[in-house]
Amino acid sequence: xxxxxxxxxxxxxxxxxxxxxxxxxxxxxxxxxxxxxxxxxxxxxxxxxxxxxxxxxxxxxxxxxxxxxxxxxxxxxxxxxxxxxxxxxxxxxxxxxxxxxxxxxxxxxxxxxxxxxxxxxxxxxxxxxxxxxxxxxxxxxxxxxxxxxxxxxxxxxxxxxxxxxxxxxxxxxxxxxxxxxxxxxxxxxxxxxxxxxxxxxxxxxxxxxxxxxxxxxxxxxxxxxxxxxxxxxxxxxxxxxxxxxxxxxxxxxxxxxxxxxxxxxxxxxxxxxxxxxxxxxxxxxxxxxxxxxxxxxxxxxxxxxxxxxxxxxxxxxxxxxxxxxxxxxxxxxxxxxxxxxxxx
Numbered sequence: 001x002x003x004x005x006x007x008x009x010x011x012x013x014x015x016x017x018x019x020x021x022x023x024x025x026x027x028x029x030x031x032x033x034x035x036x037x038x039x040x041x042x043x044x045x046x047x048x049x050x051x052x053x054x055x056x057x058x059x060x061x062x063x064x065x066x067x068x069x070x071x072x073x074x075x076x077x078x079x080x081x082x083x084x085x086x087x088x089x090x091x092x093x094x095x096x097x098x099x100x101x102x103x104x105x106x107x108x109x110x111x112x113x114x115x116x117x118x119x120x121x122x123x124x125x126x127x128x129x130x131x132x133x134x135x136x137x138x139x140x141x142x143x144x145x146x147x148x149x150x151x152x153x154x155x156x157x158x159x160x161x162x163x164x165x166x167x168x169x170x171x172x173x174x175x176x177x178x179x180x181x182x183x184x185x186x187x188x189x190x191x192x193x194x195x196x197x198x199x200x201x202x203x204x205x206x207x208x209x210x211x212x213x214x215x216x217x218x219x220x221x222x223x224x225x226x227x228x229x230x231x232x233x234x235x236x237x238x239x240x241x242x243x244x245x246x247x248x249x250x251x252x253x254x255x256x257x258x259x260x261x262x263x264x265x266x267x268x269x270x271x272x273x274x275x276x277x278x279x280x281x282x283x284x285x286x287x288x289x290x291x292x293x294x295x296x297x298x299x300x301x302x303x304x305x306x307x308x309x310x311x312x313x314x315x316x317x318x319x320x321x322x323x324x325x326x327x328x329x330x331x332x333x334x335x336x337x338x339x340x341x342x343x344x
Contacts, residue, residue, distance in 0.1 A: 251311025
């Protein structure tokens with residue numbers, strides 16, 4: 001997770017440092033619009049609008065420590081859509097209140113606000129309708145379960161019907177952990193949720209949630225452009241009978257950690273990419289393709305297959321090395337289930 005925290009006063013800087021402790025090591029960067037060298041915050045010397053725009057395009061979450069109005073004014077020009085906007089949270093400089101301002105469900109701002117509040121002893125101020133009414137937030141549940149939302153219009157209709165108390169159905173082709181909540185338990189309904197990889201529409205209005213159960217392993221020649229990587233991935237997925245909605249993450253070797261084409265490919269699709277050392281890849285158990293040339297360059301016999309398995313959660317190769325135009329792609333698929341005991 002990539003997080004930037006910014007404060008606007010000395011007290012705010014102290015609180016920002018405390019908030020940073022909620023995140024894993026290396027996740028959060030600390031900034032200040034005041035002098036805060038002694039607290040380890042970096043001084044922002046560019047206009048705030050410029051800083052915010054950069055954070056909006058590069059981060060998963062932004063935490064403003066100061067008046068909520070400051071945060072609202074700064075993010076306003078950059079707000080686009082709940083499916084792509086980062087989570088934005090506002091915390092007052094004394095740490096009394098923690099307010100999710102943007103992307104409460106899909107971006108995870110609600111959960112982030114609750115987590116930060118628990119860490120610093122604040123009161124989380126969550127205002128989204130499903131949360132305050134104790135109903136399942138279907139979009140947040142989908143994101144928490146690594147499900148791709150294929151139709152935001154259908155998602156809004158499902159949410160509206162849940163809030164209104166209208167019947168909503170639920171069908172899943174993957175294993176379900178926990179009890180399906182009452183608001184999704186209608187035996188027959190004109191509107192419902194389908195979880196699976198098939199192009200099924202069991203309801204008049206069906207919200208299809210597609211499991212993100214696949215991980216890409218990618219190797220490429222130095223300087224390969226994003227477009228070439230994109231095209232090879234598309235061809236590889238088509239060969240495996242998979243859709244792009246099912247891809248959860250990307251893995252590669254650390255020799256490629258500065259490959260702009262690969263980084264742009266992953267960033268444009270909001271896919272986390274993890275780079276591994278040759279030793280880490282060689283330690284991956286299993287039978288893989290072998291290339292003497294790749295071994296001589298990288299010290300690994302097959303980067304893409306090993307990286308796909310290493311970056312997955314116990315996945316297995318469903319598409320071995322698929323090569324062309326200086327790019328190699330492999331796909332590992334994970335066992336998948338959805339869980340109603342969390343994210344509700």
